[in-house]
Amino acid sequence: MGVPADQLETTLDTWNSAVKNKKDAEFVRTTAMDNDLNSAPYYAIKIGPGIHYTMGGVKINSNTEVLNKNGKPIPGLFVAGEVTGGLHGQNQIGGNSVAEILIFGYQAGIKSAEFVKAQ
Numbered sequence: 001m002g003v004p005a006d007q008l009e010t011t012l013d014t015w016n017s018a019v020k021n022k023k024d025a026e027f028v029r030t031t032a033m034d035n036d037l038n039s040a041p042y043y044a045i046k047i048g049p050g051i052h053y054t055m056g057g058v059k060i061n062s063n064t065e066v067l068n069k070n071g072k073p074i075p076g077l078f079v080a081g082e083v084t085g086g087l088h089g090q091n092q093i094g095g096n097s098v099a100e101i102l103i104f105g106y107q108a109g110i111k112s113a114e115f116v117k118a119q
């Protein structure tokens with residue numbers, strides 16, 4: 001794994017005693033503390049944070065029309081998905097983006113076709 005062995009040992013000891021005592025002083029964890037790491041085999045994977053959604057973007061109405069600064073729809077401009085903003089409030093809950101792009105993408109298709117037909 002290429003990590004300092006003594007630090008890894010300390011981490012494992014800390015976790016094992018947290019599981020044993022049902023008390024996680026480090027992270028105050030209360031769930032999924034059933035399994036200690038006292039016996040092999042061990043497997044390691046590298047994990048890290050990643051960006052999976054962009055919260056900002058243009059404002060739309062329920063017809064997927066882009067709104068101008070005065071909140072009025074810009075004729076003929078329909079968008080959906082990551083380019084939009086504000087749909088999820090302060091935080092996008094995992095999984096909701098796929099629902100968003102399907103529902104609003106479908107809506108944008110319908111509304112833009114209606115717009116073209118009406119020209």
Ligand SMILES: Cc1cc2nc3c(=O)[nH]c(=O)nc-3n(C[C@H](O)[C@H](O)[C@H](O)COP(=O)(O)OP(=O)(O)OC[C@H]3O[C@@H](n4cnc5c(N)ncnc54)[C@H](O)[C@@H]3O)c2cc1C
Binds near residue numbers: 052053094099
């Ligand atoms: C690692 C990761 C994990 C995720 N996990 C989840 C999850 O579990 N559940 C969930 O709901 N959401 C998840 N998301 C978020 C979700 O995948 C995205 O919000 C969603 O795919 C965005 O769809 P979109 O159509 O708006 O944009 P995109 O999928 O980004 O589509 C935009 C498309 O436009 C194309 N494009 C860009 N510029 C041009 C151009 N000039 N001309 C022509 N084409 C262009 C791009 O190539 C791309 O194909 C995850 C995202 C990431 C990155």
